[in-house]
Amino acid sequence: MKKEDLKAVSTEDLKKKYKTFKMAFYVLAGIVGIMFVISYFNWREGGFNATVLMPVFFIPMVLVNFFNVRKIKQELITRSDFKG
Template identity: 30%
Template sequence: MKNTKFSDMSTEELIKNQKTLKTVNTIFAVVLFMLFALNLFIVFMKGFSAMNVIPIALLPILFLNIKNLKEIKRELESRG
C-alpha cells in the first residue's frame, strides 16, 4: 500500500483499497491458519525447529492489515 494518508484519498480509492485489503486479509488469514495447523502437526511428528516460528512472525502483518481496514472504514463513515 502507498504511503498516503487515507484522508488524502478519494472515496473511490478508499472503497477500492478496502475491497482489495479485505480479500488479501481473508486469504492471508486462511493461509496463516493452515500454517499454524501444519506446524502443530510437524511439531508432534518431528519436534520443534526454527521454522515453526514463521506463522508467529507473520501474525503482526495480519494485525496491521486489520488496523488499516478499520481506519479506512472510519474515514468512509466520516465522509458520509
C-alpha cells in the same frame, strides 16, 4: 501501506482500497491459520524446529493489514453512509 492522508483520497479510491485490503487480510489470515495447523502437526511428528515458529513471524503482517482495513473503514464511515 505507505503513509498517506486518507482524507485526501477520493471516496471511490478508498472503496477500492477497502475491498482490496479486506480480501488481502482474509487471505493472509487464512494462510497463517493453515500454517499454524501444519506447524502443530509437524511439531507433534518431528519435534521442535524452525518451521514451527514460522506462523508466529507472519502475525505482525496480518495485524498491520487488519489495522489498515479498520482505518480505511472508519474514514469511509465518516464520509458517507458506508455499510462495509
